[in-house]
Amino acid sequence: MHKLARTQLPTQERLLYLFEDVGDTVRRRVQVPGSTKELKDARCISSGGYYVCRVDGKLYYIHRLLWIMRTGTWPVNEIDHRDGNRLNNSVANLRDAESCQNSWNMIPNAKNTSGYVGASWCKSTKTWRGTIKARNKWYCQGGYSTAAEAHAWYLQMVVKLRGGFTNENTANA
Numbered sequence: 050m051h052k053l054a055r056t057q058l059p060t061q062e063r064l065l066y067l068f069e070d071v072g073d074t075v076r077r078r079v080q081v082p083g084s085t086k087e088l089k090d091a092r093c094i095s096s097g098g099y100y101v102c103r104v105d106g107k108l109y110y111i112h113r114l115l116w117i118m119r120t121g122t123w124p125v126n127e128i129d130h131r132d133g134n135r136l137n138n139s140v141a142n143l144r145d146a147e148s149c150q151n152s153w154n155m156i157p158n159a160k161n162t163s164g165y166v167g168a169s170w171c172k173s174t175k176t177w178r179g180t181i182k183a184r185n186k187w188y189c190q191g192g193y194s195t196a197a198e199a200h201a202w203y204l205q206m207v208v209k210l211r212g213g214f215t216n217e218n219t220a221n222a
Contacts, residue, residue, distance in 0.1 A: 058109065058113060058114070058117055058123055059104050059105065059114075059117075060117075061117050061118060061121045061122075063104075064104070064114055064117055064118045065118060066078070067104060068114070068118065070115060070118050070119065072138075072139055073136065073137055073138040073139050073142075074092050074100055074111055074115075074138060075092065075102065075111055075114060075115065075118075077102070092111055094136070095110075097135070098135045098136070099111070099112065099135045099136075100112070100135075100136060100138065102114070110128075111138060112128045112130070112135075112138045112143055113128055115138050115143070116128055116143060116145075119140060124145050125145050126145055126146055126147045126148065126150075126151075127145075127146055127147070127148055127151045128143055128144070128145065128146070129143070129144050129145070129146035129150065129151045129154050129214070130142055130143065130154070131143070131144060131154070133154060146214065149184065150211070150212075150214040153183075153207075153211050153214045154214055163177070163196040163199075163200075164196060165196045165197060165199065165200035165203075166200065166203065167179050167180055167181055167199065167200055167202075167203025167204075167206075167207075168193075168196040168197075168199035168200040168203060169199070170196075171191055174191060174192065176191055176192050176193055176194065177191070177193040177194065177195060177196050177198065177199040178190060178191035178192070178193065178199055179191075179193065179199040179200065179201075179202035179203040179206070180203070181203055181206045181207065181210060181211075183206075183210035183211050184210075188206060188210065190202050
């Protein structure tokens, strides 16, 4: 697949001319000979799991195009999918986020064995502990009897340290 364009995006005017915003994706406006404009799905899924489409010969992430179409401005940072679903490009699910904030919202690691984000077993104390990293600093609180208690501490710290940036669907991994 071609390298996806990330920095130079077409204007809002150009995008609104080419596409219709249909919630979580776009439809290309195609001129059909002898009839009015017909709307056609313009997306495909990239190897990274995002909707993409071509604009003037370049490949773009659809969530970035929709951001411009809806706000009239380029994203300042990255576009974060609140629920972690890369295909959900609804207005309520997209937000501008710094790179570190976007990484805080990632889907949990497949090696997670506790069943909870931010909760792990401490062999030396034989208790559960909550851990969280924010702005290159680790925070840890141990002594919990269950993974759910450690996770509850983690969720409190998410609000305190990250301003709520976490994957809403990973309260229980």
